[in-house]
Amino acid sequence: MADTVQFSLTGIGSLVAKLEAVSYDVKRKGGRAALRKAAQVVADKAKEGAQKLDDASTGRSIAKNIALRWNGRLFKASGDLGFRVGVLHGAKIAKKGNPDEGAAGPTPHWRFFEFGTAKMAANPFMRKALADNISLATDTFITEYEKAIDRAIRRAAKAGK
Numbered sequence: 001m002a003d004t005v006q007f008s009l010t011g012i013g014s015l016v017a018k019l020e021a022v023s024y025d026v027k028r029k030g031g032r033a034a035l036r037k038a039a040q041v042v043a044d045k046a047k048e049g050a051q052k053l054d055d056a057s058t059g060r061s062i063a064k065n066i067a068l069r070w071n072g073r074l075f076k077a078s079g080d081l082g083f084r085v086g087v088l089h090g091a092k093i094a095k096k097g098n099p100d101e102g103a104a105g106p107t108p109h110w111r112f113f114e115f116g117t118a119k120m121a122a123n124p125f126m127r128k129a130l131a132d133n134i135s136l137a138t139d140t141f142i143t144e145y146e147k148a149i150d151r152a153i154r155r156a157a158k159a160g161k
Contacts, residue, residue, distance in 0.1 A: 015146055030148025031081050036068070038141035039083035043068045045133050046085060049125030053113050062107045065089060085126070 043066055050063035071082035089106040116122030130137075 012142055015142055015149070026149070026152040028081065030145055030152060032070075034141050034144035034148055035081050035083055036070075037144045038137040039068050039085055041137045041140050042130050042133055043085045046126050046129035049129055050110070053110075053123065053125060060105045060107050062087060062110045062113075065107050065110075085129075087126070 047063045047066050050061075050066060054061050054063055065088040067086060067088050069084045069086070071084050074080055074082040087107065087110045089108065112120060113123050114126055115124075
């Protein structure tokens with residue numbers, strides 16, 4: 001049921017050349033910051049899509065529950081950098097009475113919009129946020145990563161290394 005999104009990077013020769021000039025720690029630190037900014041682009045677009053689906057008559061907001069989190073499990077397991085963009089509270093359903101906990105209260109119904117049900121067609125906003133903005137996120141990553149590496153090269157030259 002999971003959809004996959006594939007893409008390839010072209011025109012990053014200058015970035016790869018610069019990567020060879022800096023240490024592993026600088027690559028990781030700069031890469032994490034650049035990846036966060038790229039993931040923030042996707043999170044912002046997901047919030048825009050969720051705002052269109054939110055019901056103003058209720059206090060709960062799917063858009064306010066969209067979060068960007070560091071993927072520590074991926075990093076510990078493989079050393080790869082990663083961020084997750086998702087909706088907070090998971091599939092948490094209130095026990096009885098379904099009390100309204102305000103704008104940041106649980107919104108398990110986001111799954112119905114994203115994946116659809118037997119009686120309702122899917123109206124995805126999370127997958128669309130990534131698919132429609134993959135080039136913008138990639139460009140943001142490349143731009144921010146090059147800036148971070150340029151700063152690291154300048155600092156190293158200044159320090160005389």
